[in-house]
Amino acid sequence: MDPINTAVIVKLEPDFSEGNVSYNPDGTLNRAETKNILGPHSAIATAAAFYAKVKYGAKISIGTMGPPMAESMLQQAQLISDADDLYLYSDRIFAGADTLATAEVLKSGVQKMGKMDIVFSGHRASDGETGQTGPQTAWKLGMTFLGHVIEYEINLENRTVRAKRLVRMQGIYDIVEEIEAPLPVFIAIDPSYKSKFNTVSQRLDYERYQKEAFERAKNFKQYLKVFNAVQIEADPKLIGISGSPTIVYKVERIPKGKATRQAEVIDGANQEDIRKVVARLRQSLSTMVIK
Amino acid sequence: MTEGDYRHVYIIIEHEEGKILQVSLEMLGEARRILDDFNKKYSSNEKVVAVLLGYNVKEIPKILIEHGADAVIYADSQELRYVRNTIHTKVIAQIASDRDVAANIEPEYATQFKRPRYMFFAADSIGRHLSATVLAHMDSGLASDINKLVIGDLQITHQNKTGGKPLTYEKTLEMYRPDFSGFLWTTILCLDNKNPAIQKDYHPQACSIIPGVFEIIPSDPSRDGKIIEYTPKFDEEDLKVRIIDRKIIKSEIDFDSHKAIVSFGRGIKDSPEQNIKLIEQLAAELDAQIGISLPLSKKPFSVSQTVDSTYLIPDRVIGISGRKVAPKLYIAVGISGAMQHISGMKDSEFIIAINPDENALMKDECDIFIKGRMEDVIPVLIEEIRKQKQVVQA
Numbered sequence: 001m002d003p004i005n006t007a008v009i010v011k012l013e014p015d016f017s018e019g020n021v022s023y024n025p026d027g028t029l030n031r032a033e034t035k036n037i038l039g040p041h042s043a044i045a046t047a048a049a050f051y052a053k054v055k056y057g058a059k060i061s062i063g064t065m066g067p068p069m070a071e072s073m074l075q076q077a078q079l080i081s082d083a084d085d086l087y088l089y090s091d092r093i094f095a096g097a098d099t100l101a102t103a104e105v106l107k108s109g110v111q112k113m114g115k116m117d118i119v120f121s122g123h124r125a126s127d128g129e130t131g132q133t134g135p136q137t138a139w140k141l142g143m144t145f146l147g148h149v150i151e152y153e154i155n156l157e158n159r160t161v162r163a164k165r166l167v168r169m170q171g172i173y174d175i176v177e178e179i180e181a182p183l184p185v186f187i188a189i190d191p192s193y194k195s196k197f198n199t200v201s202q203r204l205d206y207e208r209y210q211k212e213a214f215e216r217a218k219n220f221k222q223y224l225k226v227f228n229a230v231q232i233e234a235d236p237k238l239i240g241i242s243g244s245p246t247i248v249y250k251v252e253r254i255p256k257g258k259a260t261r262q263a264e265v266i267d268g269a270n271q272e273d274i275r276k277v278v279a280r281l282r283q284s285l286s287t288m289v290i291k
Numbered sequence: 292m293t294e295g296d297y298r299h300v301y302i303i304i305e306h307e308e309g310k311i312l313q314v315s316l317e318m319l320g321e322a323r324r325i326l327d328d329f330n331k332k333y334s335s336n337e338k339v340v341a342v343l344l345g346y347n348v349k350e351i352p353k354i355l356i357e358h359g360a361d362a363v364i365y366a367d368s369q370e371l372r373y374v375r376n377t378i379h380t381k382v383i384a385q386i387a388s389d390r391d392v393a394a395n396i397e398p399e400y401a402t403q404f405k406r407p408r409y410m411f412f413a414a415d416s417i418g419r420h421l422s423a424t425v426l427a428h429m430d431s432g433l434a435s436d437i438n439k440l441v442i443g444d445l446q447i448t449h450q451n452k453t454g455g456k457p458l459t460y461e462k463t464l465e466m467y468r469p470d471f472s473g474f475l476w477t478t479i480l481c482l483d484n485k486n487p488a489i490q491k492d493y494h495p496q497a498c499s500i501i502p503g504v505f506e507i508i509p510s511d512p513s514r515d516g517k518i519i520e521y522t523p524k525f526d527e528e529d530l531k532v533r534i535i536d537r538k539i540i541k542s543e544i545d546f547d548s549h550k551a552i553v554s555f556g557r558g559i560k561d562s563p564e565q566n567i568k569l570i571e572q573l574a575a576e577l578d579a580q581i582g583i584s585l586p587l588s589k590k591p592f593s594v595s596q597t598v599d600s601t602y603l604i605p606d607r608v609i610g611i612s613g614r615k616v617a618p619k620l621y622i623a624v625g626i627s628g629a630m631q632h633i634s635g636m637k638d639s640e641f642i643i644a645i646n647p648d649e650n651a652l653m654k655d656e657c658d659i660f661i662k663g664r665m666e667d668v669i670p671v672l673i674e675e676i677r678k679q680k681q682v683v684q685a
Contacts, residue, residue: 245432268663
């Protein structure tokens with residue numbers, strides 16, 4: 001049986017943790033002062049690939065489009081997944097890309113890694129939050145796209161994947177859908193994904209690979225390849241600003257809407273007022289309230 | 292581009308076993324409003340076109356017309372009962388570029404029609420991904436999570452798009468999306484490259500629309516419209532993707548069965564662990580479920596593992612990126628009141644906010660604003676609730 005080849009596409013994102021994140025006085029993100037890290041959803045996708053390594057002995061390649069400093073983020077991802085190869089696609093011509101032009105670079109980048117059976121991505125980036133880049137990369141790669149995946153298993157013999165997806169139906173109910181698809185597939189991992197290692201041998205492999213990951217990440221540059229647009233054979237017409245159908249026309253503060261309610265302002269230090277608040281709060285909970 | 296190449300707004304309808312999702316009707320409502328203005332302004336006659344894929348859905352087109360559609364294109368097949376991304380993407384793209392279908396909607400432009408002018412999807416589990424793959428397939432631009440739409444003629448000077456020259460883009464869809472903080476609005480445009488060096492048309496101009504933002508047009512049974520059946524073509528290979536099982540589940544965090552919800556935001560920052568404990572106690576007194584604002588799900592604080600995995604999780608987020616709730620009592624603790632959060636809780640019956648900053652946006656969205664630090668206010672609240680409970684029991 002052929003081994004399974006997996007790729008993970010990850011993103012460098014602002015670190016939203018307190019102490020690292022910096023906000024402007026108006027509540028917006030201060031990007032200059034905020035550190036950048038492996039995005040949390042990218043980290044989950046990386047952990048999902050590691051599951052394939054532990055359970056199926058899969059090979060893992062991790063790729064990102066970003067500035068040269070993104071290499072330390074690839075090191076973080078290697079530490080999580082014991083990745084065999086790291087790829088940084090870095091070129092000034094990539095700058096200003098929208099999701100479609102980003103997907104084009106990632107498509108070319110993944111193709112450069114070799115023939116993949118599964119490509120993983122995170123659910124969405126915590127700064128851009130569009131969630132479009134994953135599915136668009138999948139489409140350009142011609143792979144079956146499976147989104148919101150919370151669990152998956154690979155059938156090595158039939159070369160198929162069986163995945164559970166969490167589909168939220170606003171206003172109705174949520175559904176867990178089980179789907180089977182022939183490889184290759186592109187999996188966008190749901191934030192609620194958790195790897196489960198059930199057997200003793202899986203746990204032993206887990207520890208062994210973790211140790212290896214630690215050693216590899218120490219010398220991550222040995223595993224790192226940095227490619228520019230020409231090297232990944234990206235079509236210059238389809239990448240960067242010139243390959244982007246969309247532009248950001250303007251950014252403005254969301255104007256303060258009309259007050260929807262007339263709030264009564266209470267001094268939190270006034271015990272008597274708090275007593276009244278509690279009386280009203282209790283009233284609001286009683287089913288006897290007639291509006 | 293000539294007049295007639297790109298016409299109409301196509302809306303991708305979502306439903307579950309024939310039950311139409313609210314957001315689909317909301318999109319129809321907004322499309323109707325902006326297209327009525329459009330047709331008046333440009334003396335045009337473009338249409339609101341609903342696209343419906345499913346199995347046993349022949350009853351739905353009529354409902355869509357009653358809610359504002361001029362035409363409904365539907366494909367009814369067992370293969371379309373549930374959404375499989377590849378299959379749905381290809382069928383939607385087929386429909387959107389089908390000239391015979393377009394001729395049926397509007398015979399006078401039958402020979403020119405290439406694609407829809409605009410295209411709307413729902414910004415939910417299904418529409419977000421479908422919009423991404425459909426637009427990748429059609430090679431055009433997409434803006435996600437939109438909550439305001441304007442159509443206008445814009446003068447654009449752009450190094451790439453116009454080669455640095457000022458040019459007018461007619462009938463351009465301004466797509467407003469709130470950013471993750473909820474404070475900034477970014478307007479996205481999808482523009483043809485008019486720069487001769489890289490000339491290229493980008494149509495449709497497409498977006499996904501946040502559920503719960505736009506008003507539904509009440510059903511009007513006297514409304515008239517065209518219903519067009521479409522017979523899709525499937526690729527054998529795509530049918531190998533099989534849905535094996537579907538189970539309806541309840542979220543582990545159940546907001547609906549609680550009369551009260553206590554939510555917290557970044558205001559817990561001075562001592563996150565202790566403050567979350569305080570909120571736990573307050574919620575316990577009120578038998579309330581606990582919610583959080585979006586920034587908290589990005590795990591900005593270092594707290595114990597238990598607190599982290601119990602509370603700082605996406606399942607508890609209330610707002611555009613999370614759940615929409617409407618309890619009898621909503622207590623917002625240390626939440627600034629970004630639109631992101633407000634749209635998820637504004638329908639609550641009675642809203643109390645606890646916040647030291649009287650200028651917080653939350654003040655305009657609540658019935659009682661308790662000015663003070665949560666560390667000081669919540670213990671007093673808890674004490675008073677206990678006292679008043681005792682009075683009743685006595």
